[in-house]
Amino acid sequence: MAVAYRYLWECSRFYRRKFEEAGLGPDSVHSVDDLPKIPLTHREEWLEDQEANPPWGTFSPLRDEDWLERGWMFFSTSGTTAKSPRVFRHTTFDRDIWGYLGARGLHSMGIRNGDLAILCFSYGTSVGFWSMHYALHHMGVPLISGGGANTERRAMFIQNYRPTVLMCTPSYVLYMGRKMEALGISPRESSIRLICASGEPGACVPATKKRVEELWGAEIHDHFGCTEVAMPPLGYPCSHLVKRKDKPVDSHLMEDVYIPEALDPQTYQPVPEGQPGVLVVSNLYSEAQPILRYVMGDWIAISTEPCECGRTHARAVGGLRGRNDKLIKIRGLLFFPAAIEDAIRSLPEVGDEFRVELDHVGDMDQVKVTIEPSPQTAEISDRERRAKVVEALKGTLGLRVDLEVVPYGSLPRSKFKSDRLTDRRPKLFNPHGE
Ligand SMILES: [Zn+2]
Incomplete structure (x- = not known):
């Protein structure tokens, strides 16, 4: 916590301004107990900063020379002009951490060596599937990229090459299953045994989860994160609770690299444990995109009660429950x-x-x-x-x-x-x- 704060103080002009405006100094933060002193960061501030300081903004500690020396990849949110998307540059260091953390999430879902994955994403500039991609590399699990292939071709990949893990959005997994049925291919009889869904809620919505699992005869797990602050999964579904079929599934939160808080959306004060609040997250590990107290805005209830699976990370009870702002999500x-x-x-x-x-x-x-x-x-x-x-x-x-x-x-x-x-x-x- 102290290191992340000091790093931002010294290397991020955006955060130095925010800290100084809040009356903080270089040594104001020593531990997690000092977290409430740190001002919140809202999505709009990011956009304004990038608009005022094109093209990258003053937020990231990454300098142009660092990017050229050890840059990994460019990412952006949806948008149509140079102004509207938020853009991000990540380094090879970040890539390796994404791979490690992502692998931890996939391992907890039950993915192992011996699996073969197929990723049905577009392979564009979004972060979600890239973190899955590198997590699989880290684990030594081979993959088939479904990017650029239409549904018929992806169905052919599944039929002929027998992947065991399917990764896509919850909407698409249903669409694809129905399409395969129309083509005379049974998703239930296919080689897919586990589905990892990302990009939108669904895997943690009981009716959708049930529908997918019945259609595919496979377990579906939720892979959720946030482009700005939590690029690999922020959490991973509880391997014990994912078995239940009639209630939302809890997700464990990776508290060793992220600090999740549930706050009242009006006062931004902490809500009592187990009560719903909006999610605020601090990222403690990223080189290019460390961020403290970012308002993700998803509804969450956090519990630190011991879990039946034996894992000690806190849980998002029922997973994430949808955003509180006006963002619209279409097909992930x-x-x-x-x-x-x-x-x-x-x-x-x-x-x-x-x-x-x-x-x-x-x-x-x-x-x-x-x-x-x-x-x-x-x-x-x-x-x-x-x-x-x-x-x-x-x-x-x-x-x-x-x-x-x-x-x-x-x-x-x-x-x-x-x-x-x-x-x-x-x-x-x-x-x-x-
Ligand atoms: Zn658990």
């Missing part, structure tokens, strides 16, 4: 409403007004976008416009959308962003009913 990707608006409006073929409707149909998120042609491009046919916009949104948002083009002027005009986005998907459990 995170979006700010402004990023969607930006993506749509950056296209010259699209008029000012649009609508986005989100539904959960079958087992997948469906995104319907309704647009009007821009008057400047009236000569383009609807067919051509549709193809261009769908392709462009796939590129910027990473989502394939159902697109409807309606005559110019027919959508109601609105001044409020919220009127343009309708989310009809069922809400996740949230103890405060928000």
Whole structure:
């Protein structure tokens, strides 16, 4: 704790400013007991800092020369312009720690040498599957990359090469299973024995967990973290409690490298143990992205009661319960409403007004976008416009959308962003009913 604080004091301009504004000095923090002195860091501060100090911001202690000497990889959140995504650079040191911590999580799920994994992710700039990828390397477990392959091809990989572990989002695992059934391949009869789901809740949502496990005849485990603060899994499902089929599964939190806190969302004071609060996390190990008291905003109830599995790390009772802010998650990707608006409006073929409707149909998120042609491009046919916009949104948002083009002027005009986005998907459990 003292080392992480001192490192930020000396090497992060962002944190030096924050610490000084809070009246702290270089020797103000000696142990975890001093944690409450440290100001919270909110997601918006990060964005503002990167916008004000492009392209990397002043947050990371990593200098350009460090990046060139021992940089590993560039990561970013979803977004469409240089301004909207938050970007991160990690080092080879961070990569090795990710691998080690990730391996600890996968081991606790029951993945071992002798397994073969297939990762059905896009292999883009998100952190989740890269941490799985390097965790498998660390364990010596071989893998098949499903990046760039469509569902039919991934199904063929499973049928022909018999991987035992499937890694993907909870939505996709259901979609893929149904698709395989339609192709005449039984997911239940397949070689997959364990599913590690990441990118969105689901594995810890009992109804989804049950549905997946019945469809695949395999156990599903939740692999959760946070792009900003907890890149490998922040926790790992309790190997004992994951067996229960009717209740949410607890996850153990890696308290030796992260400090999790559950705070009241209004006062940001600690809530009593076992009570729900919003999750605030400190990362004590990262070279490129150490961060203290970052407001992840997920609802969590933390228990330090002894666990039946014998592990001593504290537990997130029922796993993480969904975010408290306005971020929208579609098919495992995170979006700010402004990023969607930006993506749509950056296209010259699209008029000012649009609508986005989100539904959960079958087992997948469906995104319907309704647009009007821009008057400047009236000569383009609807067919051509549709193809261009769908392709462009796939590129910027990473989502394939159902697109409807309606005559110019027919959508109601609105001044409020919220009127343009309708989310009809069922809400996740949230103890405060928000
Ligand atoms: Zn346990």
